[in-house]
Amino acid sequence: MTDRRRALVTLGALAALAAVPLVAGVVNQPFYLDLFRRIMIFAIAAVSLDIILGYGGMVSLGHAAYLGIGAYAVAIPALHGIHSAWVQWPLAMALSGLAALVIGAISLRTSGVYFIMITLAFAQMLYYIGISIEPWGGDDGMRLAGRSRLGGPLDLGDPHVFYYVVLALLAVLLLVGERVVAARFGTVIRAVKSNEPRLRAIGVAPFRYKLAAFVLAGAVCGLAGALLANQTEYLTPSYMHWTRSGDIIVMVILGGMGTLVGPVLGAAAFLLLENVLSAWTVHWQVILGPLLVLVVLFARGGLWSLLPGGDGRG
Amino acid sequence: MSWLLVVEQLLNGLQLGVMLFLVAAGLTLVFGIMNLVNLAHGSLYMVGAYFAVAFRAWTGSFAAAVVLALLATLVVGMLVEVIALRTLYERDHLDQVLATFGLILFFNEAVAIVWGRAALFASVPPALGGFVELVPGLRYPVYRAVIILVGLAVALLLYVVVSHTRLGMLIRAGASNRTMVAALGVNIRALYTVVFGFGAALAGLGGLMAGPIYTVQPGMGEELLIEVLVVIVIGGIGSIRGALVGAIVVGMVDTLGRAYLKPTLATVISPTAADSAGPALASMLVYILMAAVLYFRPQGLFPAVRGR
Numbered sequence: 001m002t003d004r005r006r007a008l009v010t011l012g013a014l015a016a017l018a019a020v021p022l023v024a025g026v027v028n029q030p031f032y033l034d035l036f037r038r039i040m041i042f043a044i045a046a047v048s049l050d051i052i053l054g055y056g057g058m059v060s061l062g063h064a065a066y067l068g069i070g071a072y073a074v075a076i077p078a079l080h081g082i083h084s085a086w087v088q089w090p091l092a093m094a095l096s097g098l099a100a101l102v103i104g105a106i107s108l109r110t111s112g113v114y115f116i117m118i119t120l121a122f123a124q125m126l127y128y129i130g131i132s133i134e135p136w137g138g139d140d141g142m143r144l145a146g147r148s149r150l151g152g153p154l155d156l157g158d159p160h161v162f163y164y165v166v167l168a169l170l171a172v173l174l175l176v177g178e179r180v181v182a183a184r185f186g187t188v189i190r191a192v193k194s195n196e197p198r199l200r201a202i203g204v205a206p207f208r209y210k211l212a213a214f215v216l217a218g219a220v221c222g223l224a225g226a227l228l229a230n231q232t233e234y235l236t237p238s239y240m241h242w243t244r245s246g247d248i249i250v251m252v253i254l255g256g257m258g259t260l261v262g263p264v265l266g267a268a269a270f271l272l273l274e275n276v277l278s279a280w281t282v283h284w285q286v287i288l289g290p291l292l293v294l295v296v297l298f299a300r301g302g303l304w305s306l307l308p309g310g311d312g313r314g
Numbered sequence: 315m316s317w318l319l320v321v322e323q324l325l326n327g328l329q330l331g332v333m334l335f336l337v338a339a340g341l342t343l344v345f346g347i348m349n350l351v352n353l354a355h356g357s358l359y360m361v362g363a364y365f366a367v368a369f370r371a372w373t374g375s376f377a378a379a380v381v382l383a384l385l386a387t388l389v390v391g392m393l394v395e396v397i398a399l400r401t402l403y404e405r406d407h408l409d410q411v412l413a414t415f416g417l418i419l420f421f422n423e424a425v426a427i428v429w430g431r432a433a434l435f436a437s438v439p440p441a442l443g444g445f446v447e448l449v450p451g452l453r454y455p456v457y458r459a460v461i462i463l464v465g466l467a468v469a470l471l472l473y474v475v476v477s478h479t480r481l482g483m484l485i486r487a488g489a490s491n492r493t494m495v496a497a498l499g500v501n502i503r504a505l506y507t508v509v510f511g512f513g514a515a516l517a518g519l520g521g522l523m524a525g526p527i528y529t530v531q532p533g534m535g536e537e538l539l540i541e542v543l544v545v546i547v548i549g550g551i552g553s554i555r556g557a558l559v560g561a562i563v564v565g566m567v568d569t570l571g572r573a574y575l576k577p578t579l580a581t582v583i584s585p586t587a588a589d590s591a592g593p594a595l596a597s598m599l600v601y602i603l604m605a606a607v608l609y610f611r612p613q614g615l616f617p618a619v620r621g622r
Binding site: 053059061106109110112113114116117118120121122124125128129131132133134135242243246249250253283284285286288289290291292293295296297300 | 345351398401402405407408409411412413415416417418419420421422423424426427536540543544547551590593594597598601602604605608609612613614
């Protein structure tokens with residue numbers, strides 16, 4: 001039942017996203033194209049975090065680090081004249097996966113609040129590296145030398161093409177993610193969350209599975225970073241700032257963790273809210289902050305459980 | 315580099331260390347007793363700094379501003395505990411991280427609304443201006459020396475309160491088994507509020523003393539908070555002794571790294587490479603330290619013994 005409901009919500013969300021460019025064209029607001037592309041990019045990051053946070057119960061407060069690594073993996077080759085997306089994007093995934101391997105190998109030795117802190121510390125480390133390397137923009141960041149080139153008719157300079165490329169990647173991620181969490185691998189990851197000692201007792205060594213999930217999530221988030229650099233056409237270490245990691249966690253929780261499609265809804269809700277509130281007042285965070293506290297206190301299941309067919313407990 | 319400069323840097327490291335300790339003490343107490351991860355603790359440090367500036371402008375006296383700012387931060391801390399955090403004690407760490415993240419956004423913006431986004435100027439009080447000659451040839455700012463003394467005094471006071479008073483006994487008992495303490499008829503809710511309030515006041519004390527040295531601006535709390543988190547993680551979460559040791563270690567490593575890493579690197583690699591690698595490495599140093607400590611001691615240096 002839940003699986004069917006999830007399939008329906010996923011299809012609905014993707015269909016709605018696919019229709020955005022049409023609607024934006026009709027009401028003549030190209031800005032929406034930009035906004036929803038941004039939403040989908042952060043949705044990819046949030047879904048990747050959901051794999052370890054929602055399913056594996058690993059609260060990483062440093063997920064934005066991979067967003068930054070992905071962005072650097074696009075901007076630095078571009079600076080040296082390498083524009084092919086077929087080089088940049090796999091590089092983004094490989095480098096952030098590698099970073100996740102190192103960070104995970106150390107962090108996963110700890111648990112609970114220590115895990116939260118050490119992932120945060122690693123992200124801060126990378127943030128400070130980014131700040132201090134002047135040739136790569138340093139603190140101020142730098143303009144992207146050019147968007148990634150996919151070749152053929154797929155020109156990311158065309159807002160519609162770029163939009164549908166991101167949408168396709170998001171759809172593939174949700175599809176593959178669905179298979180991964182349903183497979184044996186996903187079962188072990190969920191078992192880690194609910195009872196790790198028992199998992200050990202029945203003869204499964206959880207560390208390798210946790211690390212694999214951590215690396216997978218990092219690599220996918222790296223791809224989101226590569227897309228983000230193309231979206232903003234700008235590279236800045238602030239992609240790795242710890243408040244960005246906080247934002248991504250908020251998206252996951254707001255949408256409903258451990259549901260894959262929930263974080264997509266969460267990313268949309270978060271960025272739309274930010275958009276509406278910031279148009280209304282420059283002090284929008286003074287509203288967003290308490291709102292966040294209220295969501296945590298009273299709407300634990302996120303948007304996912306408020307949708308029709310949810311347990312409604314919120 | 316003469317040894318006098320080294321001593322001066324060591325003192326600066328100690329000064330940063332006690333500052334970190336003031337904020338870390340409250341945070342580690344709150345974690346040890348209520349099992350609450352409070353990311354918004356840095357906001358209380360910021361609030362303390364702003365209150366001090368505002369009260370000083372209002373009363374014209376630094377001493378009065380200190381007292382008023384401490385009381386105000388205490389009240390703000392208790393209000394936050396009663397309104398928002400009380401419900402979170404039974405929740406998991408994820409919820410606590412999120413809710414307190416929300417509080418950070420609120421506090422930063424609230425401060426920006428009241429006092430503006432630009433950095434405020436807080437001057438060293440005239441009575442504490444000037445230099446003191448600690449040893450012949452070493453002139454150290456009086457204000458920084460006072461910070462060190464106040465920090466060490468607070469550490470001593472905390473030690474006495476926690477290990478030799480009835481309140482401290484309840485705090486320790488609450489940390490090891492809260493259900494049992496409640497069953498013995500102690501009003502644990504009120505105890506929590508009081509402890510949180512005093513933790514907030516300590517952070518506020520750190521903030522109001524930091525004002526004249528660093529800049530008073532929205533977001534000043536988070537920069538410090540991350541270092542404070544490193545401190546309590548290195549020291550072992552929940553342990554005040556660990557917080558003190560961790561704070562001094564982090565303060566020293568950070569200060570000495572920033573002062574000597576670049577020149578030291580320049581002797582090994584080319585000066586231009588050292589120019590860019592030095593500061594990067596210096597700001598990463600405390601995080602590398604933390605990762606190393608956690609690798610060998612996943613519970614920190616002084617793991618607090620906890621019961622349920």
